[in-house]
Amino acid sequence: MAAEDLTAEVFTRLLEAFHRGRGPERHLTAWLFRTADHLVADHHRARYRRPEVALEEAWAAAREEERSDVVVQERVREALEHLTPDQRAVILMRFWMDLPLAQIARELEKSVGAVKLLQHRALAALAKRLQDLRSDHGAA
Amino acid sequence: MAQREEELEEALRLLREGAPLEAVAARYPELAPALRAAHLLERARPPGPSLRAELASRAAFLRRAEELRAARRPWAGILFGWLRYARAGAVLAGILLIAGMLHLQAQQSLPGDPLYGLKRAEEQVWLALTLDPVERRLVEEALAARRWEEYRALAQRRGSGTVTWEGRIEGIEGTTWRIGGIPVEVFPETEIVGPVALDQRAMVTAFLGPEGRWIALRIQAIPEAPTWTPEPTRTPEEIQETSTPTSTPTRTPGPTATPVPAPAPTAIPSPTAPETSTPTPRPTKTPRPTPTPEDHDKGDTVEWKGILQAIAGSTWVIDGRAVQVTSDTRIRGSPRVGDRVEVKARRQPDGTLVALEIERKD
Numbered sequence: 001m002a003a004e005d006l007t008a009e010v011f012t013r014l015l016e017a018f019h020r021g022r023g024p025e026r027h028l029t030a031w032l033f034r035t036a037d038h039l040v041a042d043h044h045r046a047r048y049r050r051p052e053v054a055l056e057e058a059w060a061a062a063r064e065e066e067r068s069d070v071v072v073q074e075r076v077r078e079a080l081e082h083l084t085p086d087q088r089a090v091i092l093m094r095f096w097m098d099l100p101l102a103q104i105a106r107e108l109e110k111s112v113g114a115v116k117l118l119q120h121r122a123l124a125a126l127a128k129r130l131q132d133l134r135s136d137h138g139a140a
Numbered sequence: 141m142a143q144r145e146e147e148l149e150e151a152l153r154l155l156r157e158g159a160p161l162e163a164v165a166a167r168y169p170e171l172a173p174a175l176r177a178a179h180l181l182e183r184a185r186p187p188g189p190s191l192r193a194e195l196a197s198r199a200a201f202l203r204r205a206e207e208l209r210a211a212r213r214p215w216a217g218i219l220f221g222w223l224r225y226a227r228a229g230a231v232l233a234g235i236l237l238i239a240g241m242l243h244l245q246a247q248q249s250l251p252g253d254p255l256y257g258l259k260r261a262e263e264q265v266w267l268a269l270t271l272d273p274v275e276r277r278l279v280e281e282a283l284a285a286r287r288w289e290e291y292r293a294l295a296q297r298r299g300s301g302t303v304t305w306e307g308r309i310e311g312i313e314g315t316t317w318r319i320g321g322i323p324v325e326v327f328p329e330t331e332i333v334g335p336v337a338l339d340q341r342a343m344v345t346a347f348l349g350p351e352g353r354w355i356a357l358r359i360q361a362i363p364e365a366p367t368w369t370p371e372p373t374r375t376p377e378e379i380q381e382t383s384t385p386t387s388t389p390t391r392t393p394g395p396t397a398t399p400v401p402a403p404a405p406t407a408i409p410s411p412t413a414p415e416t417s418t419p420t421p422r423p424t425k426t427p428r429p430t431p432t433p434e435d436h437d438k439g440d441t442v443e444w445k446g447i448l449q450a451i452a453g454s455t456w457v458i459d460g461r462a463v464q465v466t467s468d469t470r471i472r473g474s475p476r477v478g479d480r481v482e483v484k485a486r487r488q489p490d491g492t493l494v495a496l497e498i499e500r501k502d
Contacts, residue, residue: 003186004190004196007189008196012200019212072183073184076181076183077184079177095178095181095182101149116149124173126174126177126181127177
């Protein structure tokens with residue numbers, strides 16, 4: 001799976017960065033997020049140039065609930081791409097990594113208040129983007 | 141805005157604790173879209189990596205680590221490793237360069253200069269680090285010589301020149317001699333001509349150092365052998381003035397020493413009235429002041445005109461005479477060193493002059 005390969009690649013890059021003496025001296029999580037961000041963007045650009053054919057059979061075999069989850073995940077992923085890097089980092093750390101606000105603030109070198117503001121704006125932007133997607137494709 | 145963010149935080153907490161989305165959204169209707177987005181984020185949370193992926197990732201990680209370790213070039217670390225400290229090194233070099241420049245500038249500074257404090261601090265450190273008694277004495281001598289050079293340079297910078305007077309050596313306390321009633325600092329570099337001793341008459345050439353101290357350049361003993369010279373014509377006032385025990389009549393054309401046996405302790409070498417025979421500091425660059433209509437002595441009050449040669453604290457040197465400036469002194473025209481001024485002063489019992497009025501005369 002591409003996500004798992006990309007995750008492994010992130011840590012390999014961390015290893016190489018340390019080997020070159022350019023590894024993060026602090027804010028390791030933020031460094032990993034930025035690297036992952038770049039890798040994902042590169043991956044999507046490459047996929048855009050070499051489109052893959054969906055596995056129709058696998059899709060047909062999936063249950064309705066699984067299909068719905070896949071649709072939601074795809075929409076959320078697409079909506080996340082429209083956030084700023086800081087907003088995306090806050091959302092991912094908060095909702096998918098369950099990090100407390102204080103730790104997120106430390107990683108991003110921002111105040112807790114700034115992180116709350118980023119979170120608020122990111123959720124508002126996500127809501128608007130998901131609403132637009134829903135309008136384009138019909139309710140999930 | 142901050143309140144809205146706090147409400148959002150509270151709503152998210154409720155969702156995490158299992159409260160129904162619609163209930164929380166109903167409680168915070170303005171945040172409903174954001175809460176639904178947050179709910180979708182929870183639904184879209186990606187699953188953790190599979191065990192196979194974790195193992196493959198770990199294997200790839202270790203493999204890459206092994207490759208990097210094998211490709212490590214120890215010599216590169218030796219040759220280029222210092223480059224990582226290049227920035228810190230540059231900063232350090234800059235600091236050392238600035239410190240060196242400051243040190244050099246401080247070494248050339250004189251009392252009153254901005255860096256003079258640094259110079260003295262360095263000397264204190266130097267002295268404190270010199271523990272050997274013999275070496276410490278050498279350092280102290282070197283520092284004393286340095287002070288001497290500073291005073292000379294300072295006198296030249298201020299343009300105060302030197303003054304010369306005659307008087308008896310009334311006291312010697314350490315480096316401070318009292319000659320003709322005037323305390324003067326004597327340095328090892330001071331040129332001393334002839335045998336000098338207490339009660340010996342001497343001619344002093346000195347300049348005004350910092351803090352108003354007189355720094356002796358030369359002290360020449362004057363033989364006591366009477367060399368009678370014709371007494372100049374005196375006015376009754378002058379005769380009255382010289383009736384006090386004095387050493388050298390500065391107004392007389394020739395004599396540097398009078399045959400008058402002057403009782404030293406009362407000799408008042410006041411740098412004051414030109415009519416008196418008291419030792420009077422006078423500039424060596426200019427001839428001894430001659431009586432002019434501008435120069436009057438009215439009893440205890442003395443008036444004269446001359447160039448303001450130096451200002452050292454409350455001591456002003458005007459035409460070779462030191463005069464004390466007090467808060468009662470009326471100063472007119474904002475005189476500066478080099479200006480021609482007119483002085484009215486009152487002589488104190490100890491012979492010193494206290495300025496009553498100083499007026500700039502252009």
